[in-house]
Amino acid sequence: MSNNVSKNTIEAPIALGIDKSETTSSIAKDGIAAYEKQVNKSNKRSDTKLKVRYWRSLLFIPQYAYHKALTIGADCFIADLQDSIPLHLKEEARQGIIDADLKGIFQNCNLIVRINELEERAELLRDLEKMVGLPSVLGFLVTMIESANDMDELHALVSAEEQKKGIPIGTYRFIVLVETPAAIFNALEIAKAGGGRNIGMLFGSGDLFRLTRADSAVKLTLDFPRNDIVFACRAAGIEPFDTPYTNIEDKIGLEWSCVSGKKHGFTGKAAIHSSHIKTIKRVFTPEPKKIEQAKAILAAQKNGQLTILQQKTKWAGGLIEPRVTDGMGKLGGKLIGPPHIKDSLFLLEQAKALMPKAKPGLRGKAIKHIANNKLQAGEVIPNPFEMTITESLLGLWQTAFYSQDIVVTSQLYAQKLGLAPKGQSSVPFMMGMYLAVCMSETHGALYHLGFRNARQHAPIYSGLTVRQNIIIKSIQLTSNQKIVSLLPVGN
Secondary structure, eight states: OOOOOOOSOTTSOOOOOOOGGGSOTTOOHHHHHHHHHHHHHOOGGGGHHHHHTTOOEEEEOOGGGGGGHHHHOOSEEEEESSTTSOGGGHHHHHHHHHHHHHTTTTTTSOEEEEOOOGGGHHHHHHHHHHHTTOTTEEEEEEOSOOSHHHHHHHHHHHHHHHHHTTOOTTOSEEEEEEOSHHHHHTHHHHHHOSTTOEEEEEEOHHHHHHHHTOOTTSHHHHHHHHHHHHHHHHHHTOEEEEOOOOOTTOHHHHHHHHHHHHHHTOSEEEESSGGGHHHHHHHTSOOHHHHHHHHHHHHHHHTTTTBHHHHHHTOOOTTOOOOTTOOBEEETTEEEOHHHHHHHHHHHHHHHHHSOOOOTTOOOOOOOOGGGSOOOTTOEEOOOOEEEOOHHHHHHHHHHSOOOOHHHHOHHHHHHTTSSOTTOOBOOHHHHHHHHHHTOTTTTTSSOOOOSSOOOOSOOBTTOEEEOEEEOOEEEEOTTOOEEEEOOEEO
């Protein structure tokens, strides 16, 4: 095994090596063979920085759940050696990661290990001694960082361990856990430090709000650190990730936290429970509406609709080929220019990378519409759709259609009437009624649904999952023999 340090930059493809003498003594001879085979198959690091831009979910995974990694679907897993591991169990935790590596549990996953802070130097050095060389480990979540000097010191420690084991310097990457007041104020310098190992920053609200004594549940206190981390990461060319939402059972709060994080500009979000992964990935995936807008912008550019400057000035443009991001013009009443074109290009690239690939030979299922069936009075039209009314959905409605209903506008009043549990908002009557129409299997296309003497028999509030039932009251034929159904609606 060569001890020469590669001078390649960390962007170059890296062939990993492992010094058998440094391997833990618990690895048997046959284990070493399997270990080396896994090393030779690992090419995950060659494009790590490119792939990180598509990570939407990072899951802190406990050791008892390692075997479930492939079924959980997180974009990245974080194994812990720091806060959650008591001092007397840290060695066992290290061994657990080594065992998982030998079994190939994380071979097809992205794995980051949270290591101990510089102040716990003995534990930190032990972490690096055991973790550097594991092919499943992409890098480290570095903790309690306060300055660029801290990052450079960690870079030196990891480099020494890489050199000792014959691994090219820069192989193992860093995600910085921003969790101290000093880190917030030094975020840009920290993001640029670390010898080029940094691929991202993760907002750590737990320790940050412990140290500042601020209330982490208040939007006002979250805005500044979130903005600071996003701006620092974008300026340094690395990815920002939002803090986990720690109330595991609060699905509405999770939705709000994800939407808020996305609006701030985070690439993705960390989670402490696997049940949060589905929501996080959905929110941080480009919305179909945004994708269609991006396609419309690029189509307008291709069709020459974004050449208003050239049209107004009569400039010829010469023989120089236009850039892929050139264009200026109106589309849908809005002024579109290079920033929108660049954003559209990235959005479509992101959507292409994140959309699941169809399996070869897989065909869609043919659906026969209910209108093709012979309908009978008194029949209940089956409805496969349901919807959970989230706080964000309720907020969107209230923004567009403000209600003066005292039950809706006064939470205390609604709670006294038993119409809204504490912490959940009442849904306006009109919102519930229109949801009933929108959820119809007819999609509003084949039947004209209206309301007469509509009544609400039970309160509706955020957090409820609702389903619509349509009962055929009567049927009559029109002059052109098309069926018209009079359908009372109920939820």
